[in-house]
Every structure is written in C-alpha cells, then in structure tokens.
Amino acid sequence: MSPPPPPGGDAGADLVIARPQGLYCTAGDFYIDPWRPVERAVITHGHSDHARMGHAHYLAHADSAGTLRQRLGAGIDLQTLAYGETIEHHGVKLSLHPAGHVLGSAQVRLEHGGRVWVASGDYKTQADGTCAPFEPVRCDTFITESTFGLPIYRWPTQAELFAGIDAWWRANAAEGRPSVLFCYAFGKAQRILHGVDRSIGPIVVHGAVEPLNAVYRAAGVDLPPTLRATDPEVTPQLLKTALVLAPPSAQGTPWMRRFARHSDAFASGWMQLRGTRRRRGVDRGFVMSDHADWPGLQSAIGATGAERVFVTHGSVSILVRWLREQGLDAQSFHTEYGDEDEQPAAASPEAAAAGPEAPEPAAP
Numbered sequence: 001m002s003p004p005p006p007p008g009g010d011a012g013a014d015l016v017i018a019r020p021q022g023l024y025c026t027a028g029d030f031y032i033d034p035w036r037p038v039e040r041a042v043i044t045h046g047h048s049d050h051a052r053m054g055h056a057h058y059l060a061h062a063d064s065a066g067t068l069r070q071r072l073g074a075g076i077d078l079q080t081l082a083y084g085e086t087i088e089h090h091g092v093k094l095s096l097h098p099a100g101h102v103l104g105s106a107q108v109r110l111e112h113g114g115r116v117w118v119a120s121g122d123y124k125t126q127a128d129g130t131c132a133p134f135e136p137v138r139c140d141t142f143i144t145e146s147t148f149g150l151p152i153y154r155w156p157t158q159a160e161l162f163a164g165i166d167a168w169w170r171a172n173a174a175e176g177r178p179s180v181l182f183c184y185a186f187g188k189a190q191r192i193l194h195g196v197d198r199s200i201g202p203i204v205v206h207g208a209v210e211p212l213n214a215v216y217r218a219a220g221v222d223l224p225p226t227l228r229a230t231d232p233e234v235t236p237q238l239l240k241t242a243l244v245l246a247p248p249s250a251q252g253t254p255w256m257r258r259f260a261r262h263s264d265a266f267a268s269g270w271m272q273l274r275g276t277r278r279r280r281g282v283d284r285g286f287v288m289s290d291h292a293d294w295p296g297l298q299s300a301i302g303a304t305g306a307e308r309v310f311v312t313h314g315s316v317s318i319l320v321r322w323l324r325e326q327g328l329d330a331q332s333f334h335t336e337y338g339d340e341d342e343q344p345a346a347a348s349p350e351a352a353a354a355g356p357e358a359p360e361p362a363a364p
Contacts, residue, residue, distance in 0.1 A: 015092075015110055015117045016143065016310075018333045023119060023143070027112045028092035030059075032119045035336040042094070044121025045105035046071060047186065049338040061096050063131070064104030066215035067186065083132060099123040100134030101290050102187035103216055109137050118304060119143040122337075124289065125296035128158060130187075130194050130221050136303030143333065144301055146314035147291040148269055155269070155293045161286065162195045168265060168284055173201050173241035178262040180244045182251055182282065185209045187290045188267055189245045190216045190223060198224035201241035204234055206255070208247050229258060236260065251281075269293075313337040 017024050022034030022041075030040035037054035044050055044060075046067035051060075053072050060068060062080040069076060081087065083106070086095045091113075096106035101122045108119040118139040127133035156164075165181070172179040183189050185208040193203065193213065205213065205226045213223055227234050229244070239259060248266070250256060264282045269289025271277060277285035292300055297319065301309060308329040311319050316332045323330035 015112055015115055015141070016119065018335070023333065023335070025092060025110060028089045028094070028110070030089065032108055033121065033337070042108055043068065044099065044108060044119070045102055047102070047122070049336070050121060059094075061104045061106045063219050064106075066218060067104065067212065070211060070215065097137050098132035098135045100125060100127065100131060103131045103190070103219055103221065105131060107135075107137055109139065115140050117141045117143070118306075120145060120300075122147070122291055123300065124292045125300055126155065126158065128191050128195070128290075130191050130216065134300065136300060138305050140306060141308040141310070142301060142304045142306035143310045143312065144297065144319075145291065145337070146297065146311050146316055146319040148272075148289060148293055149297055149311070149315035149319035151294045153269065153272055153289075153293045154295060155289060156287055158195060161288055162197075165192065165195075165265075165267075165286055166197045166200065168263070169196065169243050170200050172263045176240040176261075178239045178242050178244055178259040180246060180256070180259055180262045180264040181267060181286075182246055182248045182264065182280075183267040183288075185247045186212050188288065189213070189247075190221065191288075191290070192245060192267065193223045193226065194221065196224075196243065201243060202227060202238055204229050204239070204242045204244045206244075206246040206250055208249075209245055229255070 013026055015025060015027060017026055021031060021036040021038050023032045030042055031038045032042045033044055033050040034041050035052055039056045041055040042059045046064050051068055056077065058076055058078045060080055062082055065078060065080050068078060081096050083096055083098055086093055093111040095109045097109055099105040099107050099121050101124055105121060107121060110117045116139040118137045120143060122145050123134050125134045169179045183192055189209045190213060203224055203226045205228060207228055210226060210228055213226055217223055244259060265284035265286060266280045266282045267286045267288040269287060269291060271285035271287045309323050310331060310333045312333050312335045320330045320332055
C-alpha cells in the first residue's frame with residue numbers, strides 16, 4: 001500500500017468507522033472491503049459483494065490472488081500476504097487470519113495504540129477441506145457478519161450433507177437421469193466437488209464454474225476431474241449418470257435443455273427456511289452454507305474474547321440484541337454487503353419465524 005501523509009487522529013477514537021465508501025481504518029487510512037472506489041482496499045475474499053472493481057491498490061491473502069485477478073482484471077495493483085504475516089502502515093499493524101469461508105478468505109486483524117480490532121469478513125466455523133479453517137483471533141473489538149443470525153439456522157455436519165447429496169445422485173444415476181445441482185460458482189461448487197463420492201459417475205460443470213476450479217486446483221485443493229457441458233466427451237449416454245453443477249442463473253435457460261429427464265436440486269443455507277425449495281422450483285433442497293450458522297456465530301464471537309462487537313449484514317438487530325443480553329457492548333455497522341446465494345425474498349426474519357423446512361425424505 002502506497003503511503004500518503006498519515007491521517008493522525010484521536011488515539012481514543014474508533015479504529016474502524018463506517019463511511020459512505022465502506023469500513024474505514026482511521027489511523028491507517030485504508031478501507032476494508034469498500035463498496036465504492038478508494039485508494040487503498042484490504043479485501044477479505046473474492047466474492048463480488050466484498051471485492052469490487054475500481055480501487056487503486058488491493059491487499060488480500062495470497063490464495064485470493066487467482067480469483068481476484070480473474071474477476072477484477074489481471075492488471076490490478078495487488079499486494080498479498082500469507083496468514084499471520086504482519087505489515088505496518090501508518091503505525092497500524094495489519095495481519096490476515098483464516099476465515100474458513102472460501103479459498104483465501106481472511107479476517108483482518110488491526111493493532112494500534114494498544115487496541116486490537118478484527119474485521120471478520122464472511123466466515124464459517126465448520127472446516128470443509130477446501131480452504132484454511134476458521135481460527136478465532138483474540139481482540140478487544142470484533143466486527144462480525146450475521147447473514148444467518150437467527151436461532152433456526154443450524155447446519156448439518158459435512159458427513160450428513162454429503163450423505164444426502166450422494167444418495168440423491170446415486171438414485172438418479174440408477175434411473176439414468178442427470179443430477180443437476182444449482183450452487184454458487186465460487187466456494188460452494190468446489191466444496192461439493194471436494195466432498196461428493198466421485199465414484200458414482202462423471203461430473204459436468206457449467207462454464208462459470210470451471211475457471212474457479214482451476215484456481216482451487218492451483219492452490220493444491222483436491223478436486224475430481226470435471227468436464228464442461230460443451231466438451232465433446234459429454235454425450236447423452238454419459239449424462240445419464242452425471243452430476244452437473246451449475247450456478248443458479250442457469251436455471252430455466254436454454255443451457256438446461258441438454259439434460260433430458262434431469263432431477264434438480266439447490267444447495268443453500270436458505271433451504272433451511274420453509275417453502276424455499278418450492279419457490280426455487282427444484283426437486284430437492286440441500287442445506288449448505290459457507291457462512292456461520294447461529295451456534296457458529298455464538299462460538300466464534302465468544303472465542304475472540306471481545307467485549308465490543310459490531311454486527312454487519314444479515315439479521316443484525318437480532319444478533320445485536322442477543323449480544324447485549326450476554327453483557328457485551330454490541331451495535332451495528334450499516335454496510336452494502338449482500339449474500340452471494342441470491343437470498344430469496346422470503347428469507348427475512350418474518351419468514352424465518354415460520355420455521356425451518358421440513359426434513360426431506362432420503363433418496364431411495
């Protein structure tokens with residue numbers, strides 16, 4: 001990061017504040033995941049609501065480089081750090097620590113004037129084998145997401161999740177039907193590839209997925225062989241036993257016409273909500289998220305030891321209220337972060353009050 005004149009400031013002021021451009025480190029004169037163009041941006045991960053175009057200088061974890069250059073342009077001015085590596089800018093010590101969200105995702109630790117702040121970005125606490133698992137970072141003040149900050153959100157274990165996906169795929173393959181699974185192209189698709197039983201059949205992916213698979217493979221993540229839907233090897237006979245991974249945007253498009261008699265499913269944390277599978281118009285729903293669930297948020301926040309917590313996007317008011325009931329100084333930051341899973345309109349606290357989706361019967 002290039003050094004303009006230090007901004008100085010009150011040593012007792014908050015180390016991070018919300019500005020129209022994004023979350024701003026006052027002493028260091030840089031932003032964390034800004035949503036408007038700035039001079040210096042620290043990026044927690046490569047999802048489009050956190051990593052945007054137009055910044056003059058970027059700083060991110062080394063494993064995010066491939067994704068950021070692919071999405072923002074190969075010529076971006078990008079500086080990278082390893083986890084735990086420390087740099088100093090205007091007297092602020094900055095380091096990145098595993099967030100467990102997607103490949104290269106990081107929490108940002110800031111130390112200045114005897115205070116330690118940590119901005120989590122997006123995170124999950126359940127290790128999935130495709131990225132460095134979440135590590136709690138001790139701090140005085142913690143900035144946390146709350147995408148799924150309601151008590152109804154409780155994720156299945158990795159074993160339970162993939163037992164369900166494998167059973168569905170295996171049953172479809174026995175009937176000679178392609179299994180089309182809609183999932184976000186960056187993060188979820190690679191997590192599914194890493195976790196499924198690759199002996200069941202061939203795996204075909206949408207063109208939006210394969211470039212990101214290459215980034216994961218280059219980082220040493222074990223993924224099975226995949227074919228693009230347009231490859232000449234992908235014949236109607238091969239598709240009868242194939243698992244097909246596609247982004248949600250592919251649903252209902254001409255691209256889908258090649259998968260005759262297919263069964264489809266959707267993988268998302270929003271599948272926990274009653275009626276979401278029906279609104280998505282798919283045969284099956286698998287509860288799968290790369291964000292922390294309610295117990296995960298509780299345990300992650302508690303493990304930081306922070307007495308002060310700022311809550312960003314999601315069910316902010318509910319998590320803030322719960323934290324205050326635990327005796328913490330909790331408040332919100334207004335941000336423009338979203339959810340890369342294309343949150344359905346009904347996925348609100350009011351809709352969530354209707355309860356979780358009834359469990360789906362196991363595939364025969």
